[in-house]
Amino acid sequence: MGAARMMRMPSYGSRLISGLAFGVMAVFFVVPLIFMIVVSFYQPDPMGFYKVDFVWENYAKFFSSFYYTVSLRSLYSSALGAVLVVAFAFPLVLFVSDLSRSHQQFWIISLLSLMCLSEVIIGFAWLILMSQSAGIPGFLEWIGLWDNPRSLSPSFGAMMIGLVFLGFSIVALILYPSVSRRDRSIEEAAVTLGTPPRLVFFKILLPTFRASLVPVTLTMFVYMLGVFVMPTMLGRPKDWTMTVIISDKALGDANLPLGAALAVVMLIVTVLVLIASAVLTRRRTP
Amino acid sequence: MAALTISNLRKSFGTFDALKDISISVTDGEFICLLGGSGCGKTTILRLIAGLETHDDGQILLGSDDLTAIPCHKRNIGMVFQSLALFPHLNVGDNVAYGMRLAGFPAAKITSEVSRLLNLVGLSGLMDRSVAALSGGQQQRVAIARALALQPQVFLMDEPFSALDAALRDQMQEEIKRIQRDLGITTFFVTHDQREAMALADRIVVMNDGKIEQAASPEELYTRPATRFVAEFIGINNIIARDGQMPIAVRPEALVLGASGDGISGKIMRQRRLGALLEREIKVGGQTLFQSEIAGSGVSFDIGAEVMVSWPDEKAWALPA
Numbered sequence: 258m259g260a261a262r263m264m265r266m267p268s269y270g271s272r273l274i275s276g277l278a279f280g281v282m283a284v285f286f287v288v289p290l291i292f293m294i295v296v297s298f299y300q301p302d303p304m305g306f307y308k309v310d311f312v313w314e315n316y317a318k319f320f321s322s323f324y325y326t327v328s329l330r331s332l333y334s335s336a337l338g339a340v341l342v343v344a345f346a347f348p349l350v351l352f353v354s355d356l357s358r359s360h361q362q363f364w365i366i367s368l369l370s371l372m373c374l375s376e377v378i379i380g381f382a383w384l385i386l387m388s389q390s391a392g393i394p395g396f397l398e399w400i401g402l403w404d405n406p407r408s409l410s411p412s413f414g415a416m417m418i419g420l421v422f423l424g425f426s427i428v429a430l431i432l433y434p435s436v437s438r439r440d441r442s443i444e445e446a447a448v449t450l451g452t453p454p455r456l457v458f459f460k461i462l463l464p465t466f467r468a469s470l471v472p473v474t475l476t477m478f479v480y481m482l483g484v485f486v487m488p489t490m491l492g493r494p495k496d497w498t499m500t501v502i503i504s505d506k507a508l509g510d511a512n513l514p515l516g517a518a519l520a521v522v523m524l525i526v527t528v529l530v531l532i533a534s535a536v537l538t539r540r541r542t543p
Numbered sequence: 544m545a546a547l548t549i550s551n552l553r554k555s556f557g558t559f560d561a562l563k564d565i566s567i568s569v570t571d572g573e574f575i576c577l578l579g580g581s582g583c584g585k586t587t588i589l590r591l592i593a594g595l596e597t598h599d600d601g602q603i604l605l606g607s608d609d610l611t612a613i614p615c616h617k618r619n620i621g622m623v624f625q626s627l628a629l630f631p632h633l634n635v636g637d638n639v640a641y642g643m644r645l646a647g648f649p650a651a652k653i654t655s656e657v658s659r660l661l662n663l664v665g666l667s668g669l670m671d672r673s674v675a676a677l678s679g680g681q682q683q684r685v686a687i688a689r690a691l692a693l694q695p696q697v698f699l700m701d702e703p704f705s706a707l708d709a710a711l712r713d714q715m716q717e718e719i720k721r722i723q724r725d726l727g728i729t730t731f732f733v734t735h736d737q738r739e740a741m742a743l744a745d746r747i748v749v750m751n752d753g754k755i756e757q758a759a760s761p762e763e764l765y766t767r768p769a770t771r772f773v774a775e776f777i778g779i780n781n782i783i784a785r786d787g788q789m790p791i792a793v794r795p796e797a798l799v800l801g802a803s804g805d806g807i808s809g810k811i812m813r814q815r816r817l818g819a820l821l822e823r824e825i826k827v828g829g830q831t832l833f834q835s836e837i838a839g840s841g842v843s844f845d846i847g848a849e850v851m852v853s854w855p856d857e858k859a860w861a862l863p864a
Contacts, residue, residue: 445595446628448615450642464632
């Protein structure tokens with residue numbers, strides 16, 4: 258009786274919202290995904306985008322050393338970028354959350370302002386900052402720390418800086434609510450139990466927030482896999498991620514089937530990485 | 544374990560003086576309750592003893608050691624926080640073992656100590672349980688076991704039972720008293736609940752506005768409050784003003800009502816029966832007095848009845864104005 262009462266039929270409002278959500282998912286995600294999968298089996302046509310067919314050769318090309326290497330490099334740079342951005346943002350958010358209310362507001366507004374900047378503007382800003390004469394190298398020469406300055410971009414390091422900058426405000430703003438509401442007495446309890454204050458971050462804060470940090474890192478990983486502007490503006494061609502290559506093949510070479518096949522493979526790899534991470538994280542949770 | 548002496552302790556937060564020249568000596572194994580309202584400075588004393596705040600002036604001696612010269616993580620003070628502050632990423636056993644692991648105790652010693660402590664607080668067999676899966680009372684016990692794990696010289700508890708329901712709170716009060724008595728550990732217990740303080744303490748320190756109003760045994764505090772604030776805070780709400788003399792305090796159960804005779808005249812405004820107890824509000828001049836008695840033990844009156852209110856001299860005492 259009680260259980261039957263607990264099971265309520267969904268109202269018309271919730272049915273409508275569910276239907277709308279399903280419709281949006283179908284239009285903006287499922288339909289393009291199915292179209293991409295279908296196209297990935299088509300024959301490329303040098304005169305156009307594709308010819309309707311069913312071939313495996315687009316997928317076979319992925320396992321050539323070039324695409325294989327690019328995909329691994331994409332996973333590596335995205336994973337490194339995601340870890341770095343969380344590694345920088347988390348301590349900053351901890352610091353900000355302990356400031357006075359007005360100082361916290363200043364930081365939040367600054368971070369929100371950063372989010373308003375487009376990827377292109379951020380990329381150009383870093384391009385100028387890393388240029389030989391106008392940016393950081395020129396400044397280091399001026400203060401006498403670098404005798405023969407050269408441009409810092411394009412390089413893998415420049416690309417990583419761009420990626421980290423891009424994700425920084427997003428991660429900081431995602432973490433801020435939970436970090437600012439944390440129970441500070443947990444850190445104090447650790448100190449009364451003999452933890453030197455300098456180790457509280459590693460012994461208490463990091464493990465306590467692992468449940469928040471892991472999903473944020475994974476979200477950033479997926480986000481950075483899709484970033485297009487930073488690798489092209491700040492990275493060398495050999496640093497380019499699969500996103501750049503897919504765009505290059507699909508639009509530059511007008512080979513949509515190959516671009517679609519590469520995208521499908523990257524999608525599968527990304528999902529596998531996320532599943533593996535979720536399983537590993539769950540196993541380690543007490 | 545050791546005696547703890549606080550001398551002329553001062554602490555300010557900006558322009559707010561949280562502690563104003565606090566001095567108190569605590570003997571080895573004594574159970575002290577710091578009692579007072581919000582913002583009176585009781586938690587600040589605890590945090591200064593623990594080393595979580597730095598003092599502005601004064602001294603805290605543990606035996607002959609000046610605690611203020613020792614950083615918090617080296618003081619070996621056990622503390623139970625109001626929020627309990629259990630480590631959410633560790634299970635029950637690991638929470639209790641945390642301090643011992645950090646101090647480098649051998650694994651076998653840690654295992655046996657964790658078992659002993661969990662047994663002490665009545666949580667045997669829950670070593671591998673996640674702290675999130677425990678009830679409020681069980682979490683309370685884990686916090687106590689964790690704080691006692693390093694055999695601290697002083698045990699501090701900051702309103703640890705404030706989130707518990709009344710029945711569980713009574714049970715935990717009995718248990719903490721038993722544990723404290725068994726271990727003989729010098730204990731500071733912060734509370735704003737005078738009943739809790741009366742039930743637990745060897746000595747109660749009543750605080751108000753950053754100062755100690757009175758430090759005395761529960762019995763003495765109840766029978767002879769030193770100030771008007773103490774009298775009111777511990778529930779003696781009949782402070783009777785007298786022309787040209789110091790006001791007197793009289794407990795509700797000490798007031799005697801009669802239809803005639805000696806005393807001061809008043810009128811019964813309200814009366815209600817609470818189980819075996821009868822409580823009355825009597826208007827005397829411009830003041831309301833509270834009287835209580837065992838129902839049926841005295842003369843019956845109706846609401847609005849004129850009565851004479853008196854009290855035995857030995858049950859009234861003068862208070863500073």
